[in-house]
Structures are given as structure tokens and as C-alpha cells.
Amino acid sequence: MTEDTDATAATMPIEDYLAQGGQLTSPANVPARYRGELLRLMASFVDSELAASAGFADTINDAAGITARIAACRITLEKADHAGRVLDLMGDFGADEGRYATQHPWADRLPRDAALGQARHGADMRLAVFHYPIEGWVDAVVLNVLQGLAAAVTLEELARVSYAPLADVFRAIAPREKRHTDLGVTGLTDITATEEGRAAAKAAIAYWQPKVADSFGTMNSARFETQKRFGLRHRPNEALLADWTASVRATLAPLGLA
16 A cells, blocks of 8 residues: 555454555555465466367467467467466465466366356366367457457456556556457458358357356356455446446347347
């Protein structure tokens, strides 16, 4: 915290200070119970970005043309970079950054018909959607669009997180994630130019849309209430899910995919 926020925070309980928009700026000022929730939030983001990058890398050679391959390479690179930026902040709290980045098999996937719902799986903290395998270019493009729209909603929420260095990183990442989605929409537009492509896209949407929806978590979440008290979250899961659903509809309708 700065000198001014130190004085403000000293006059009220830390949870009240954070819930009212206060921010912390250094690991030295972070209470233990806040630290645990903050590190959990960061680990989930890092693990999801590393898994997304690893999974998408396998689709680069499936891309339809040089421009699409370049886009796929860019997305793969930047997602790994986003993970690295947040992992650097975890390093401030004592995380072994070098070991962390290699301790899980990020490219591993479960069977296509696995039913994870909203549950975490395995030893890492990735969202369940990143445990499912991508099958081909259309599948990759559809997942990129749907998950990219989810990232936009989530990053808008996380840009207000009460740990100021993390909020800064999320604000810097958001435009790049939007560009990934824009690249996906361009690819999806090309795919839907034929009836065969539109049918393949519809099948991929039917598979991925409920899995991405699950990534928003449970409704009436007790964890959300805890995070809200610390200023790590502000809007409940159901509100974020509603925003994403509307964004998906607005994006897919012009392509005849709604």
C-alpha cells in the first residue's frame, strides 16, 4: 500500500477497506487469508493460459493457410507470455517460477467424452475446459472464439482486482486477448463460407459451448462471497455467465451460427 492507503486502511478492518475499492500493492502488506485467495486466483489463470497455449500449439499445422498459421502461432506465444506475466507476480510471493512452468504436463488432455462439468481435475489449477482435446482446425477456431469471449468478460472483472500489480497485468493483457478473439472470428467467418464448414462449426459449438459455460463456476458460489470480501471479485458468476451468453449470441448470429 502507499502511505495514503496505509493511513486509510488503518482506520477500518482490512476486508471493509478492500470491499470498498481499496488496493494492496506489495506482498509485505497482504494478510495471510487474503494471500491464499489471491494466489489461488493467480494459479488458476497461469495454469489455464499454459494449458491453453500447449493445447493450441498442436493445431498450428492444421491451420488453413499461412495467415492462419501465423495467427495460431501468435495466440500460442502470447498466451504463454500472459501466464509468465502473472507467474512473475507469484514469484514475488515465493513461487519457484522455473519449476512451476514445467511441473505439470500442460498438453495432456482427457478423453473427448469425459464429463468434468465445473470440477477441477488433476494436480494443476486449469479450468476444466482445458482438459478436453482439440480435434482439428475448426474445433480450434470455435474454442478460441468461445473462450476468447469468456476471457473478455472475465478480464473486465479481474481488471478491478484489489491487488494493484495484478490488476495492472490484467488490463495490459485484455487487448491482446481481444485480438485473439478477433483472429478467431476472422477464421470462423472463412470457415462458414461453405455449407460444409458451417455444419462443422455448428458441431464444434455444440461441443464447446457448454464446456466454456461451465468455466464460469457455480451459481450462488460461496467462494465468490469470500473473494468479494477481499475485493478480488465484484460481480457473481451468474452475471458473468449472462454477459458471455449475450456476447456469444451477438458474435455468432451474423455468421448464421446462433
